[in-house]
Amino acid sequence: MFAALLRRLRTDSPRWARNLGLVREHFAIATRHARVRAEWAPHLRASREAILAAAVRCARRERALVIGAGDCLDVPVAELAEQFAQVTLADIVVSATAKDFAKRFPGRVRCVQWDATGALARLAVLRDALAAPDVPKLFAEADPGPPPGGEPDFVVSANCLSQLGLVPAHSLPAAEKDKGLPDRCAKVAARRHLDWLAERRTAVRVLLVDAARLDLAPDGVTIQKTETLYTRFGLRPPDRTWRWNLAPIPEWSADFHRVHDVGVWIDGPLA
Numbered sequence: 017m018f019a020a021l022l023r024r025l026r027t028d029s030p031r032w033a034r035n036l037g038l039v040r041e042h043f044a045i046a047t048r049h050a051r052v053r054a055e056w057a058p059h060l061r062a063s064r065e066a067i068l069a070a071a072v073r074c075a076r077r078e079r080a081l082v083i084g085a086g087d088c089l090d091v092p093v094a095e096l097a098e099q100f101a102q103v104t105l106a107d108i109v110v111s112a113t114a115k116d117f118a119k120r121f122p123g124r125v126r127c128v129q130w131d132a133t134g135a136l137a138r139l140a141v142l143r144d145a146l147a148a149p150d151v152p153k154l155f156a157e158a159d160p161g162p163p164p165g166g167e168p169d170f171v172v173s174a175n176c177l178s179q180l181g182l183v184p185a186h187s188l189p190a191a192e193k194d195k196g197l198p199d200r201c202a203k204v205a206a207r208r209h210l211d212w213l214a215e216r217r218t219a220v221r222v223l224l225v226d227a228a229r230l231d232l233a234p235d236g237v238t239i240q241k242t243e244t245l246y247t248r249f250g251l252r253p254p255d256r257t258w259r260w261n262l263a264p265i266p267e268w269s270a271d272f273h274r275v276h277d278v279g280v281w282i283d284g285p286l287a
């Protein structure tokens with residue numbers, strides 16, 4: 017209890033990130049992980065292995081950048097710190113865990129508060145005044161700017177793509193009347209992030225993402241499947257894929273398990 021409170025106090029974020037629901041989402045992930053740790057373990061292990069397998073492709077090992085580092089559950093920070101001169105852990109919510117890594121590897125690991133969409137500060141200012149059609153436009157036109165820490169040799173988008181537009185859009189008054197708005201914002205912000213990643217041409221790029229969402233009955237039969245990426249962006253089949261038992265019964269529902277098909281796409285130079 018006291019440890020959890022301390023972690024909250026050591027977590028940094030801009031005030032507007034709280035208004036946009038990002039801080040609440042950060043702690044929701046942490047508390048769910050604490051409840052279903054065993055179910056998440058294979059997914060987290062597979063994520064860390066995929067990231068390290070991709071890092072082998074790097075000829076230059078000056079800078080690694082992790083976007084959406086969060087609590088670094090799926091990120092092999094210590095191993096990256098051994099391989100790269102500088103590891104930047106970027107997130108809009110800088111966690112106590114990320115800060116602990118920076119302390120453990122002084123000068124090699126650093127935490128940066130950074131908005132991967134480039135839209136959120138403005139979105140927060142305009143949040144009450146924005147009409148629904150203006151919100152996706154704001155995400156489409158925003159510029160996240162250059163990568164924090166300088167152009168990386170290795171960049172990991174760590175399971176944040178589907179959240180970039182979705183979480184903040186859910187918090188907007190405009191979304192109360194327009195239920196499809198968060199999904200439209202998610203799509204535009206994800207497209208923008210993929211384009212930004214593709215601009216990092218000299219880097220090995222790892223996109224780690226929930227590619228489909230499934231609801232499974234207690235006997236394992238699929239009740240519903242929603243593709244989140246393949247169909248929307250026409251990506252090639254992923255280089256690696258596995259299932260993440262995200263919310264086993266009764267986490268999300270008493271009737272079904274919420275499961276993600278995770279995909280990993282690795283692009284960029286070969287060593």
Ligand SMILES: C[S@@+](CC[C@H](N)C(=O)[O-])C[C@H]1O[C@@H](n2cnc3c(N)ncnc32)[C@H](O)[C@@H]1O
Pocket residue numbers: 038042045083084085086087088089090091106107108109130131132133134136174175176179180
């Ligand atoms: C599903 S969590 C990823 C978990 C994290 N990789 C871990 O291992 O704990 C998504 C992360 O993306 C971050 N995020 C969401 N929107 C962001 C944005 N616009 N810029 C930077 N990070 C963002 C969230 O704060 C959260 O930590």
